[in-house]
Structure formats: structure tokens, C-alpha cells
Amino acid sequence: MSRARVGAAVLIAAALAARIAGAQSAGTRALTRRADSLLALWRDASTLAEVQLDLQAARQHTAGEVTRSTASVLARRPVQTGHLMVIATEPDSIPLRAAVASVWTALERTYGRLADSLTARPLRLSVVSSDRRPVTNPDDRRVAAGLSVDELVRTLLGMVGQPLTDARFSRWLGGRVQVMLDTGLVRSAAYLELAAGSRAGRACFAGVPAQCAAALELDEDSTFFLTAYDANDRRQAVMAARRPDMVEPAEQALYRQCVDRYVDSACAAFLGSLGREWVPRPLTEDARDLLVATALDLGGPEAYGRLMADSTAPVSARLARAAGVPAAVVVARWRAGILAARPAGHGIPWSGTLATLGWVALLATAAVRSTRWRLG
Amino acid sequence: MYRAILFQQWRWTRLVVVLGTLAAFAVPLFSLRGAAAVMDHGTAAGFLGDLQSWGIAYPTLAGALGVLMAVTLWAPDHRGRHVYALALPVPRWRYVTLRYLAGLTLLAAPAAGLALGAFLASATVSLPPGLHPYPLALSCRFALAVLVAFTLFFSISAGTARTAGVILGLAATLVVAQILLSAAGTDADILMPVLNGVLSPPGPFAVFTGRWMLVDV
Numbered sequence: 001m002s003r004a005r006v007g008a009a010v011l012i013a014a015a016l017a018a019r020i021a022g023a024q025s026a027g028t029r030a031l032t033r034r035a036d037s038l039l040a041l042w043r044d045a046s047t048l049a050e051v052q053l054d055l056q057a058a059r060q061h062t063a064g065e066v067t068r069s070t071a072s073v074l075a076r077r078p079v080q081t082g083h084l085m086v087i088a089t090e091p092d093s094i095p096l097r098a099a100v101a102s103v104w105t106a107l108e109r110t111y112g113r114l115a116d117s118l119t120a121r122p123l124r125l126s127v128v129s130s131d132r133r134p135v136t137n138p139d140d141r142r143v144a145a146g147l148s149v150d151e152l153v154r155t156l157l158g159m160v161g162q163p164l165t166d167a168r169f170s171r172w173l174g175g176r177v178q179v180m181l182d183t184g185l186v187r188s189a190a191y192l193e194l195a196a197g198s199r200a201g202r203a204c205f206a207g208v209p210a211q212c213a214a215a216l217e218l219d220e221d222s223t224f225f226l227t228a229y230d231a232n233d234r235r236q237a238v239m240a241a242r243r244p245d246m247v248e249p250a251e252q253a254l255y256r257q258c259v260d261r262y263v264d265s266a267c268a269a270f271l272g273s274l275g276r277e278w279v280p281r282p283l284t285e286d287a288r289d290l291l292v293a294t295a296l297d298l299g300g301p302e303a304y305g306r307l308m309a310d311s312t313a314p315v316s317a318r319l320a321r322a323a324g325v326p327a328a329v330v331v332a333r334w335r336a337g338i339l340a341a342r343p344a345g346h347g348i349p350w351s352g353t354l355a356t357l358g359w360v361a362l363l364a365t366a367a368v369r370s371t372r373w374r375l376g
Numbered sequence: 377m378y379r380a381i382l383f384q385q386w387r388w389t390r391l392v393v394v395l396g397t398l399a400a401f402a403v404p405l406f407s408l409r410g411a412a413a414v415m416d417h418g419t420a421a422g423f424l425g426d427l428q429s430w431g432i433a434y435p436t437l438a439g440a441l442g443v444l445m446a447v448t449l450w451a452p453d454h455r456g457r458h459v460y461a462l463a464l465p466v467p468r469w470r471y472v473t474l475r476y477l478a479g480l481t482l483l484a485a486p487a488a489g490l491a492l493g494a495f496l497a498s499a500t501v502s503l504p505p506g507l508h509p510y511p512l513a514l515s516c517r518f519a520l521a522v523l524v525a526f527t528l529f530f531s532i533s534a535g536t537a538r539t540a541g542v543i544l545g546l547a548a549t550l551v552v553a554q555i556l557l558s559a560a561g562t563d564a565d566i567l568m569p570v571l572n573g574v575l576s577p578p579g580p581f582a583v584f585t586g587r588w589m590l591v592d593v
Binding site: 189191192193194195196197202205236342343348349351352353355356357358359360363364366367368369 | 419420421424469472473476504505506507517520523524527528530531534535577578579580582583586587592593
């Protein structure tokens with residue numbers, strides 16, 4: 001009796017298991033089919049997007065070539081340096097030649113051979129005087145007559161734009177690779193970031209190379225706040241990331257523990273829950289831009305190509321490949337450049353003090369020897 | 377005689393000296409109100425930016441003290457047409473020197489007030505690592521700026537009205553000439569080189585320019 005019951009129960013259980021397994025495998029197969037279908041759709045969409053981008057580029061290239069070839073014929077007096085051509089309505093009222101030369105040099109220095117494709121299409125400017133004449137071509141960028149070279153250079157660079165950057169590098173950098181015109185100001189700002197910044201930044205400032213890499217997040221570690229920040233930095237980061245009124249009710253306890261009670265584990269947990277892109281970074285994008293500019297300077301004309309060659313490689317390896325030297329050397333050069341750009345001193349040099357005292361002596365003598373007294 | 381002149385000048389300028397000393401003492405203390413021991417780099421940059429804004433107060437105060445002291449010191453002489461000074465049995469160069477030294481002695485009070493305020497503010501403030509107070513440099517710079525401003529305006533005030541007129545006339549001529557040149561559409565700039573000359577080292581007013589920072593990197 002009992003054996004028969006046990007046998008029946010086993011049979012029923014086996015049948016049920018087989019049915020569930022069959023249903024599960026059918027469900028898995030259906031899901032796999034859907035995933036495959038989605039993948040096929042995504043591939044098709046990607047191919048179409050690539051074709052569209054290529055077509056657009058080809059169209060722009062053709063339009064650019066036509067504009068280039070007809071510009072001189074139509075007596076538009078284009079200004080060209082390298083591959084960069086600018087057509088302006090009144091080229092003599094702006095310092096166009098100097099600006100175009102400067103922009104081309106900067107583009108070539110940063111992007112190397114890719115500068116050609118960035119400047120495939122000539123740029124068009126419409127110079128606006130005080131009489132406010134209407135712009136004839138809607139594609140023209142309006143610029144004021146009497147613009148300085150620096151302003152014009154920045155306008156032209158904005159019109160040229162930057163090449164696309166892969167997601168990994170862009171995530172680390174915080175955007176696309178920029179042309180850096182005046183690194184002096186950026187270096188001065190970076191000096192302050194290092195001198196009065198996060199723990200890793202301060203250690204880098206003091207001369208610990210490994211901490212420079214941590215401050216620059218060269219490891220691309222999503223928990224950089226554990227290595228680059230100390231407890232105070234983490235608390236500051238929490239406060240910078242979320243104002244008290246922005247904190248979700250569920251996160252309030254953790255937030256309060258971190259901010260009000262200075263519990264470091266709560267700060268780390270809060271930052272960990274935010275997601276990498278919301279955690280304040282140890283250094284600004286400008287400082288990382290400066291590192292990339294250093295690598296490109298070291299690497300020469302083809303450095304940008306090498307930097308973007310392998311989008312799957314770690315950032316530090318890509319920087320090293322671009323620069324042609326180990327990443328540590330790039331970081332050391334970056335740090336040296338920043339330290340050399342210490343903001344102007346708070347005191348006055350001895351020579352200045354002596355000169356000032358000389359002026360004081362001169363003026364005081366003039367006062368004593370003034371006409372009024374000699375008349376007496 | 378020095379003590380007599382000093383006492384007399386104190387009576388004339390005590391309001392300027394007392395108010396100047398109080399202001400000089402207060403500026404460094406107020407400028408460091410936003411300081412904290414822990415700052416991220418964004419806050420530190422903002423704090424230094426605020427401090428740089430406060431930095432305008434130091435040369436302004438130094439210049440104002442110099443002008444007010446010099447003008448106030450000579451005002452009674454100008455009103456009395458210098459009869460008292462001419463009646464004194466001392467060489468006039470000595471009389472002017474004594475007045476100049478007495479003026480400098482009185483101006484030592486605002487300079488000392490600023491030094492006291494700067495050192496007090498630096499001693500009590502909490503700063504993040506990487507930022508340092510520079511009270512001595514700021515105090516010396518302020519004293520030098522006061523000295524330059526006072527000496528210049530003392531020199532002008534001690535001279536005749538014609539001398540002051542010539543100096544003002546020269547400055548006005550430069551400005552008018554620059555306006556006319558700009559109106560004529562030329563790019564010629566005669567004002568900026570002169571300004572750069574006096575405001576950059578080794579010009580007489582170089583001490584007034586640059587960063588006046590009690591706290592810096």
C-alpha cells in the first residue's frame with residue numbers, strides 16, 4: 001500500500017517536474033527568440049544609422065567641395081589656412097587671417113589628421129556692423145565687426161566642433177576632447193584644485209604620483225570615492241551631491257547619519273547608492289582635459305588617432321599610447337605644468353618694494369623742496 | 377617741536393585716523409567669515425574668489441587714508457595762507473619734514489590696526505589643507521600702499537595750487553587726447569601705456585595692483 005502510494009507520488013512528481021521543465025524551456029526559448037529578434041533589429045538600426053551618417057558626411061563633403069571651388073570664383077575672398085576655409089561677408093573688418101591661422105594650428109595640434117574631416121565644410125561668417133544689416137545667408141554665423149582675435153578664434157572653434165568620442169573615454173573625461181587654447185588659466189585653476197582639493201589631489205600636490213592617478217580616476221573605478229577621498233571629502237561629496245530637500249525619504253536616515261553625525265560608513269554607502277555619474281569627482285573636467293592635452297602634446301601629430309584607436313582599452317593605456325610614453329610620465333608632466341602655474345603671489349617682490357620706496361623718497365624730496373618753500 | 381606738530385595734527389585728523397584704524401582692523405576679520413576647515417575644491421575656489429573681492433578693500437582703504445590725511449594736514453595751512461608756517465623760526469624744509477613724519481606716525485595706527493586684524497583673523501580661522509594665511513605680507517603691503525598714497529598727496533598738497541593744477545592738467549590732457557583719438561577712428565592708445573607704466577612694476581602705484589589676499593594657496 002505504502003509502496004504503491006510512494007510510487008504514485010514519485011510518478012506524479014516526475015510528471016509535474018517534466019511539465020514545469022518543459023514549460024520553462026519553452027519560455028526560455030521564446031525569450032531567446034525575442035532577444036535574437038531585438039538584436040537583429042538593433043543591428044539593422046545601427047547599419048541604417050551608419051549609412052545615414054555616411055551619407056550626411058558625403059553630402060557635407062560634396063557641399064563643402066562645391067563651396068570651396070566656387071568661393072574664389074564668386075569673389076568671396078575666402079581665408080584659408082591648412083584645410084580650414086572661412087568665408088566672411090566683410091573679412092577686413094575682423095582679424096580673420098590671424099584667427100583662422102590660430103584655429104587651424106590648434107585643431108591640427110589637437111586632432112592631427114582628423115582636423116581635415118572636421119573642417120571639410122567651409123565656415124561662413126556674416127559680419128554685423130552697428131547699422132544691423134540683415135544676414136543674407138541663414139547658414140552664416142553673425143559676428144560683430146571689431147571682434148578681437150581671441151573672440152573670433154573661440155567662435156570659429158565652436159563652429160568647427162569636436163569629433164565624436166567613444167562612450168568609455170567620454171565617461172571618464174566628462175565630454176569630448178577639446179582644443180585647449182590658453183592652458184595658463186586652466187593650469188592655475190587646477191593648481192587650486194590640487195592644493196585645496198580632495199585627499200588624493202592634495203597628496204598629488206605634495207608629490208605622491210599614485211595619488212595623482214587616483215585623483216584623475218585613471219583606474220576608472222566606480223568606487224573612486226573610497227580611494228580618492230578621505231572621510232571629510234566623502235561628507236562634502238554627499239552634501240555637494242544632494243541638498244537636504246532633494247533627499248528621498250528612504251535615504252534620509254543614511255544622509256543624516258553622514259552629514260549630521262559624521263558617520264563615514266554612511267557617507268560611503270550613500271555615495272555608493274547614488275550611481276557613479278552623480279558622485280562629485282575629485283577633479284574637474286578641465287583638469288582631465290589638461291591631462292589629455294599633455295598626452296597629445298607629447299605624442300605629436302598622430303596622437304589623437306592613437307588615443308581613439310582602441311575604444312575598449314583602459315584610459316591610462318590609451319593616454320600612454322597616444323603620448324608614446326608611460327602614463328606615469330604623462331601624469332608627471334601634467335602635474336609639473338600645474339605646479340608651474342601657481343596663481344600670482346600675494347606679496348610683492350623685494351625689487352618692487354625697493355622701487356616703491358624709491359618713488360616715496362622722490363616724492364617726499366619733491367614735497368620738501370617745493371616752490372612754496374623756496375619762495376620763503 | 378615734533379611732538380607739538382604731532383599733537384596738532386592728531387587734533388586735525390583724529391576722526392580719519394580712528395575710523396581708518398577701525399576699518400583696517402575689521403576688513404581682514406570680515407573677509408574670512410566664509411572660511412571652514414573642510415571645503416571641496418569648488419567651495420575653496422569660491423572662497424578664494426570672495427577673498428579676492430574683499431581684496432579691493434585694502435588698496436582702496438590705503439589710498440583713501442593717504443589722500444584724506446594729506447589733504448586734512450595741509451588744509452589749515454592753506455586756509456591761513458601759510459602765515460603761521462612762514463612765521464616759525466625753523467627752516468621750511470625742516471618744518472615740512474616734521475609734518476611729513478608726524479603724518480606717517482599717525483598713519484602707523486591704521487597700518488597696525490590692519491596687521492592686528494589680519495593676525496587675529498589668521499589665528500582664529502580654520503582653513504582646509506593647501507590654503508595658508510599671509511597676514512605679514514598683507515600688512516607690509518598695506519603699509520607700503522598707505523606710505524605711497526600719503527607721500528604722493530602730501531607732495532601735491534605741500535606744493536602750490538599751480539603745481540597741483542599742472543599735475544591734474546597733464547592727466548586731463550591725456551584723457552582728452554585719448555578721447556579725441558578714439559573719436560577720430562584711430563587705434564592709437566596713449567592712455568594705456570601710461571597707465572601700465574605707473575601701475576606695473578617698477579611704477580609708483582604697482583603696490584596697489586595685483587592680488588591682495590589674506591589667504592591663498
